[in-house]
Amino acid sequence: MTVAVPLSLIEAFDELARTPDARLIQGGTDLMVEINFNHVKPVDVIALRRIKELRTWQVNSNNTITIGSGVPYQEMEVGQLKELLPALAEAARTVGSPQIRAAGTLGGNLGTCSPAGDGLPVLFALDAIVHLQSLKSSRDLSIHEFMLGVKRNARHTNEIITGVTVPVLDGWQGYAKVGVRNAMVISVASACLAVDKKNNSVRIALGAVGPTIIRCRDAESWLVQQLDLTSATSIDTTIAQEFGRRVALESKPIDDHRSTAEYRRHAVGVLAQRLITRAYTS
Ligand SMILES: Cc1cc2nc3c(=O)[nH]c(=O)nc-3n(C[C@H](O)[C@H](O)[C@H](O)COP(=O)(O)OP(=O)(O)OC[C@H]3O[C@@H](n4cnc5c(N)ncnc54)[C@H](O)[C@@H]3O)c2cc1C
Incomplete structure (x- = not known):
């Protein structure tokens, strides 16, 4: 070589x-x-x-x-x-x-x-x-x-x-991942959430649950109708849960050596719910 x-x-x-x-x-x-x-x-x-x-x-x-x-x-x-x-x-x-x-x-x-x-x-x-x-x-x-x-x-x-x-966005943003252990691990499922107050939008992208990274456009636009992104300081648990459910629906996971599709779908729903809750915890 x-x-x-x-x-x-x-x-x-x-x-x-x-x-x-x-x-x-x-x-x-x-x-x-x-x-x-x-x-x-x-x-x-x-x-x-x-x-x-x-x-x-x-x-x-x-x-x-x-x-x-x-x-x-x-x-x-x-x-x-x-x-x-x-x-x-x-x-x-x-x-x-x-x-x-x-x-x-x-x-x-x-x-x-x-x-x-x-x-x-x-x-x-x-x-x-x-x-x-x-x-x-x-x-x-x-x-x-x-x-x-x-x-x-x-x-x-x-x-x-x-x-x-x-x-550089004005708004909370964060990343979370699930793996088979807590460190030194390739993602089994991951999610990034970013609030963009200026454009009144929230963006959520999922990793390891499809052949490419997935942007959950339906869940994003649903959330914008439920929440005033610029002024909200908290979020109802029911809205955060429903957001997680909608995000999970947009994932396209498969079974492989790291995890099952079912677990991955569940995991991205939980990650999305946690991230949006962290974003709106005053
Ligand atoms: C022990 C271990 C743990 C790891 N954990 C994680 C983890 O938790 N999360 C994670 O995402 N990744 C992980 N990785 C994978 C790896 O660290 C990442 O994907 C990292 O971003 C690769 O960057 P690199 O610069 O080392 O890429 P390289 O190995 O140098 O290159 C990777 C590929 O990109 C191409 N490439 C590199 N630079 C360029 C360029 N400028 N233009 C065009 N092509 C280019 C190369 O040709 C090659 O095909 C892990 C790897 C190891 C060994």
Whole structure:
């Protein structure tokens, strides 16, 4: 295996043009597992870890944040990123162990595109834009267009995911997941809820209960009719329960080695109910 270590995006694109079948690697916490288990045997690998442009993030003037694909989870758990994107901080904190969070990135979560990826429900709830760049062009795709299915995405082989842009919302947001134990665990079911007071909307996205992340649009619009999102300071238990029931109805879980469809459907209902209750507990 040949590993190229470019120091800039331009160098990485040159390398990708020279070896079009090369696999990209960022933190390596997904790819190295695949290589170790002989699931993939890349001949050429391009390591993106030393590219500084991918490891930065910034708050933009239009109240959005752009996070480079190489920013590790550990940076999202603290400081201004945590303050402005609390749901992302909560999701980041649930990923693997401190060692995994020091290396793993949103770029890798997007590259793998597992429905159980903990960063993805947050990106779906926030309607993130994914930035893709190749030697000659760049494009911005809505996260809803980017994720196509289980471990399938719309990235072209000559493109590098350079980052994502998400809005800073005015309103409570949070992330919760269920696994087979309390830590170091891949989600059996997960949910991200974000209240957007400015647009009088609530967004809820589910992980690990469908081939892609699922936005529960029906439950979202039902809730907006029950609750004044901008002024409410509490929520009736019956409304929170009904919200959970409606969210569960929109999930499309399957049975697999981690759980049953029935348990997953139940779990996302409970997660949704808990999240909306946390959002409106004064
Ligand atoms: C012990 C352990 C525990 C884990 N726990 C969790 C967990 O709790 N939650 C969770 O979501 N994940 C978990 N993971 C999986 C993994 O940590 C995450 O998916 C992480 O986000 C991957 O990021 P990475 O930078 O390490 O990706 P890499 O392994 O470097 O890459 C993953 C894929 O994305 C592609 N890729 C990487 N960067 C780019 C880019 N810039 N442009 C295009 N393609 C790119 C690669 O080619 C590869 O296909 C765990 C992994 C391990 C080993």
